[in-house]
Amino acid sequence: MAKRIQFATHGGPEVLEYRAYTPAEPGPLEVRVQNQAIGLNFIDTYFRSGLYTPPALPSGLGTEGAGTVEAVGSAVTQFEVGDRVAYATGPLGACSELHVLAADKLIKLPYFISFEQAAAVLLKGLTVQYLLRQTYAVKGGETILFHAAAGGVGSLACQWAKALGVQLIGTVGSAEKAEQAKALGAWATIDYSHEDVVQRVLALTEGRKCPVVYDGVGRDTWERSLDCVAPRGLLVSFGNASGAVTGVNLGILAQKGSLYVTRPTLAGYADTPARLQAMADEVFGMLDSGQLHVEIGQRFALSDAADAHRALSGRQTTGSTILLP
Structure with missing residues (x-):
C-alpha cells in the first residue's frame, strides 16, 4: 500500500x-x-x-x-x-x-x-523553453511582455530572457512581487493592482508595443494582452489561471493590427x-x-x-x- x-x-x-x-x-x-x-x-x-x-x-x-x-x-x-x-x-x-x-x-x-x-x-522550465525558444524565438534587444512574472513560470522567464539579452516587462500584483521579478532579471514591471497595463506598456516601448506577449492568466488579461501586441505581433495564450478564454472574435485580431494568436501546450512540443x-x-x-x-x-x-x-x-x-x- x-x-x-x-x-x-x-x-x-x-x-x-x-x-x-x-x-x-x-x-x-x-x-x-x-x-x-x-x-x-x-x-x-x-x-x-x-x-x-x-x-x-x-x-x-x-x-x-x-x-x-x-x-x-x-x-x-x-x-x-x-x-x-x-x-x-x-x-x-x-x-x-x-x-x-x-x-x-x-x-x-x-x-x-x-x-x-x-x-x-522541470515542468515550468520546459514551458519557458518552448515559449521563449520555440513558440516565438525571442531575440536580444526585443522588449516582450510576460504576465505573472513573479510566479513559477514567470520567475524562470525573467531569468532566461535576461540571459538572452531580452527586455522583459513583467506584470505583478504587488510591490513585493515587482521587486522579486526585477531581482530575477525583469527589465521593468507593471503592478496591475494600481497601474494600467496597456498605458504602461505604451510608455515603456515608446508606443511601439511588444512583438510578443506571453499570457498564462487567460480570461482576465485577454483583452489587455491584445492591446499590448505590436502590429503583426503574436499573443501566446498558454494558461488559464483566471479562467479559460472563450467567445473569441477573430475580427478583433484584424482591428488591433493583423495580430497572430496561438494556444500552445507542452505536450505539443x-x-x-x-x-x-x-x-x-x-x-x-x-x-x-x-x-x-x-x-x-x-x-x-x-x-x-x-x-x-x-x-x-x-x-x-x-x-x-x-x-x-
Missing part, C-alpha cells in the same frame, strides 16, 4: 483526499517511480476544478515529480532500478508516494540537480522522447551554468495538498511550490 492525493468529484481544494491505494505493477514499457519530491502547477487546479477532464473518477492528480526507479517493466532497457529520474509530462497521479508511467515520459536526472530542484523546475530530452537538457544546462536559478518558495507535505492548492489559487505563492511525500 502507498498514499496518494485523489479526488472523486470536481470542485475546490476541499475535494482533495489523502488516501491509501495499491500502486499498479508496471507494464512491459512502464516504470514505477518512488517519488522524493512532487511539483505543484496550475494545471493541477484545472483537473481538480473540472476545467480539464481526467480519464476517470476517482482520479489521481499531478504530472510532475522526481525520485528513483523502484521497478521496471519487462521491455524497458533505458532505465534500471535505482536510477535518479524526473518527469513532467506523465499521466495524472504524480501526487503520490509511488507513480507508474511510460518509460518514454522519464528523463535521467543529472547528478548536479536535486530531486527538489527537478520537481520545482515535447511530443517525442528525443524532443523531451533535448528540451530538458537545455533547462538543466541553464541551471548548471548559473543563468537559471529555481526558487522553491513553498514546501508542503503531500498530505497537505489542499492547503497548497489554496495558496496557489489565491496567488499567495512565489517561485515554485513542491509537495514532499
